[in-house]
Amino acid sequence: MTLVRAEGASLGYGPRPVLTGVSFAARAGERVGVLGPNGGGKTTLFRGLTGELVPLAGRLECAGRCGLVPQTERSRLDFPVSALDVALMGALSWLPWWRRPGRPERDAARAALSRVGLGDAAGETFGDLSGGQRQRVLIARALVQDAPVLLLDEPFSGLDAVTSELVERLLAELADEGRCLLIATHDVDQARGWDRVLCLNGRQVAFGPPDDVLDLDTLEQTYGGAIVELPEGGAGVLPPHHHDHGAEGA
Amino acid sequence: MLDALQLPFFQRGLAEVLLLAVGAGLLGTWIVLRGLAFFTHAVGTATFPGLVLADGLGFAPVLGALGAAVLVAAGVGLLGRRRPDAHGAATALVLCGALALGVILASDVFGTQAGVDTLLFGSLLTVGTIDLALAAAASVAAVATTLVLGPRWLAVGFDPPTARSQGVRSQGPDTVLLAAVALSAVGVLAAVGALLATALLVVPAATMRLVTSRLRAWQLWSIGLAAAEGVAGLWLSYVTDAPPGATIAVLGGAVFALVAWAQGAGARTRAALAVAAVAGLAAAGFATGPATDDGRPQVVATTTQLGDVTRAIAGDAAHVTQLLQPAADPHEYEPRPSDVRAVSHADLILASGRHLDDWIGDVAGDAGAGSEVVRVGDAVPDRVRTDEGLDPHWWHDARNMAAAARVIGERLAPEVGADGPAVRRRAAAYARRAERLDAAIARCIAQVPRDGRKLVTDHDAFATFAARYGLQVVGAVISSRTTQAQASAGDVARLTRLIRREHVRAVFPERAVDPRLARALARQAGARVGGRLYADALGPRGSPGATWAGSEAANADTIVAGLTSGRRRCRIAGP
Numbered sequence: 001m002t003l004v005r006a007e008g009a010s011l012g013y014g015p016r017p018v019l020t021g022v023s024f025a026a027r028a029g030e031r032v033g034v035l036g037p038n039g040g041g042k043t044t045l046f047r048g049l050t051g052e053l054v055p056l057a058g059r060l061e062c063a064g065r066c067g068l069v070p071q072t073e074r075s076r077l078d079f080p081v082s083a084l085d086v087a088l089m090g091a092l093s094w095l096p097w098w099r100r101p102g103r104p105e106r107d108a109a110r111a112a113l114s115r116v117g118l119g120d121a122a123g124e125t126f127g128d129l130s131g132g133q134r135q136r137v138l139i140a141r142a143l144v145q146d147a148p149v150l151l152l153d154e155p156f157s158g159l160d161a162v163t164s165e166l167v168e169r170l171l172a173e174l175a176d177e178g179r180c181l182l183i184a185t186h187d188v189d190q191a192r193g194w195d196r197v198l199c200l201n202g203r204q205v206a207f208g209p210p211d212d213v214l215d216l217d218t219l220e221q222t223y224g225g226a227i228v229e230l231p232e233g234g235a236g237v238l239p240p241h242h243h244d245h246g247a248e249g250a
Numbered sequence: 251m252l253d254a255l256q257l258p259f260f261q262r263g264l265a266e267v268l269l270l271a272v273g274a275g276l277l278g279t280w281i282v283l284r285g286l287a288f289f290t291h292a293v294g295t296a297t298f299p300g301l302v303l304a305d306g307l308g309f310a311p312v313l314g315a316l317g318a319a320v321l322v323a324a325g326v327g328l329l330g331r332r333r334p335d336a337h338g339a340a341t342a343l344v345l346c347g348a349l350a351l352g353v354i355l356a357s358d359v360f361g362t363q364a365g366v367d368t369l370l371f372g373s374l375l376t377v378g379t380i381d382l383a384l385a386a387a388a389s390v391a392a393v394a395t396t397l398v399l400g401p402r403w404l405a406v407g408f409d410p411p412t413a414r415s416q417g418v419r420s421q422g423p424d425t426v427l428l429a430a431v432a433l434s435a436v437g438v439l440a441a442v443g444a445l446l447a448t449a450l451l452v453v454p455a456a457t458m459r460l461v462t463s464r465l466r467a468w469q470l471w472s473i474g475l476a477a478a479e480g481v482a483g484l485w486l487s488y489v490t491d492a493p494p495g496a497t498i499a500v501l502g503g504a505v506f507a508l509v510a511w512a513q514g515a516g517a518r519t520r521a522a523l524a525v526a527a528v529a530g531l532a533a534a535g536f537a538t539g540p541a542t543d544d545g546r547p548q549v550v551a552t553t554t555q556l557g558d559v560t561r562a563i564a565g566d567a568a569h570v571t572q573l574l575q576p577a578a579d580p581h582e583y584e585p586r587p588s589d590v591r592a593v594s595h596a597d598l599i600l601a602s603g604r605h606l607d608d609w610i611g612d613v614a615g616d617a618g619a620g621s622e623v624v625r626v627g628d629a630v631p632d633r634v635r636t637d638e639g640l641d642p643h644w645w646h647d648a649r650n651m652a653a654a655a656r657v658i659g660e661r662l663a664p665e666v667g668a669d670g671p672a673v674r675r676r677a678a679a680y681a682r683r684a685e686r687l688d689a690a691i692a693r694c695i696a697q698v699p700r701d702g703r704k705l706v707t708d709h710d711a712f713a714t715f716a717a718r719y720g721l722q723v724v725g726a727v728i729s730s731r732t733t734q735a736q737a738s739a740g741d742v743a744r745l746t747r748l749i750r751r752e753h754v755r756a757v758f759p760e761r762a763v764d765p766r767l768a769r770a771l772a773r774q775a776g777a778r779v780g781g782r783l784y785a786d787a788l789g790p791r792g793s794p795g796a797t798w799a800g801s802e803a804a805n806a807d808t809i810v811a812g813l814t815s816g817r818r819r820c821r822i823a824g825p
Binding site for chain 2: 046047050051052066067068070074075076079080081082085086088089090092093097098100101125127128145
């Protein structure tokens, strides 16, 4: 079943589009890696999918709700909220404005926290949790939102290898349950393990199964000039945030 | 503490502070979380134009304040719509507009006074039934809106973009939050005034934020701390006889500092601090309030001039409490606990009258005073009219003071039993001295050539003086009786031309008012800067103007010296 569909969509913040020619379809159970340089349009696409931006042209459709899972640094870590409080915020998207979350919503939030492996941490203060735990709490919030489509904005940034593994496994399970996951990432190698990749650089560069799409030509178009500056010797293709290391080595 | 609890004004203050604490503590947590401290401070101050309108058009000040606060909240909500977290600049804009509007209304439209000041400097000692009802309403609104909208306020503050993407609307709930804060700020106005509103609305929540990271616990503790600081502050102010609003603010600041310090200290220091704080409060509780009842009849006089004449007449026969202090501006007054207690126990309350000290009616009513208020100014014979009605500065005609002394003697004599004849004698003697002073001042002013007897002062305080002693009031720097109004650029230009045309020799600043504008005006118009006059209040102890007679003699000397470039002086012997 197709959950996300784009047909010639253009998105932008004023009259001028910053992302054009977006056409793809993502189905239930799929993990779609969204690749592209900073400013390439990944976040813009997500804002279009949540309904915050209306397409300037074409169509952009999401069956059911889109649950956004932002980077954890965008939240206020100094807020006096527990993991449960944060998960509970997901319920506000479907409760009418005069209703405060009650027992059913609370139970749903607890279940979602257990689902992401944080059942015991429900009472912990959000700001005191580790980066990986915070990421999972934000995923739990999207689950409480009861969204069939999850939009994850660089969920692996700042995580160590073990935690990364844990989150990766969680995402696989969520997809297996029939959700559609759009995952913005800089890690091309990780995206090779997923079902589809969508390459963006101000326009849609490519879309399809990673093995078909992720060749050197597409990556050069996606990341622009960044690749030619990289030092030789690396077996794979290094995305631009490795750029600094290259500069150091030179 | 127990004896204080029996006083009606203390009971009402206690009820007010407890009612306010619920809303203030609860909203305080949202104010701290959502960065609305500046808005909270501003919205109370921004009620100024509403208060001026209420005073000028004659409706309840609370309604004026509420209307202004709601408009300010709506304005900030509207301006801050695009960036929900950028309320700061929007608040500054709206505050600035509101204050400007207030000053223009006060200076150029109404020329109002008393009601405005009492609300900007509220007092827990003079709260009335309306204030209690407003405090209760503000707290009910705070609890209700928190219950319904709290989760949304939290979600929007925690992560605005995601909340937006989830379809959590922020504009409506945020405007409701601003309105609830505005309502509480107006509720707090009557208790601690606009300038100290944050003492109840922000400080307790900010303090508890240091020790808890749980929203529910934080909210409950903030309510508890706001109530505790309010009650303890009221109680301390009773014991130390300081104004309660300021006491609560100082206490709140001290508790915040202690808690912040204890955060960084070891467990033992923390325990010691807690014990010391509790012991300090307990010691204050066992202390008794200052005693005023020494068995003699109790007399309250509002102004410094009345206090002086009443003390002279009463001698040892009665205890005189004077409410206003030397060199203070009578337009600004916050009662102290001892003032209210003195009023509540008074056998005789003497007011100046003619709208100068109308606040005494509120204080007497709230204190449950048994005595009626005698407005001495209404009983003196010489009435000088100005554009704004009877001139309240009647004591600048010494013949009026002679009449006032007789009135005070008549009213006081029945209260002092066997000392009655002595009080009457002293009143008659004072009256005779005042009449001699009157003649001496008239003789002295007569030394100034007739066409040079032209007076320009800070505000219209000398109409009566001028009428009695043959001077002409050419103008006043502030063309309103209140010191709260401001001069416009046009006023200053007009007055400058007037001073030149009339060849006014000197401009006289007043003692209780900032003299800079008068000096600038004199310089610009080519006039001398005369000495400073005693206009509304007597001078401090030891100064020539410490007594009424001394102040009038000094004024006459200053005016004659100023108008004759120092060639003539008045050497009037003290009466």
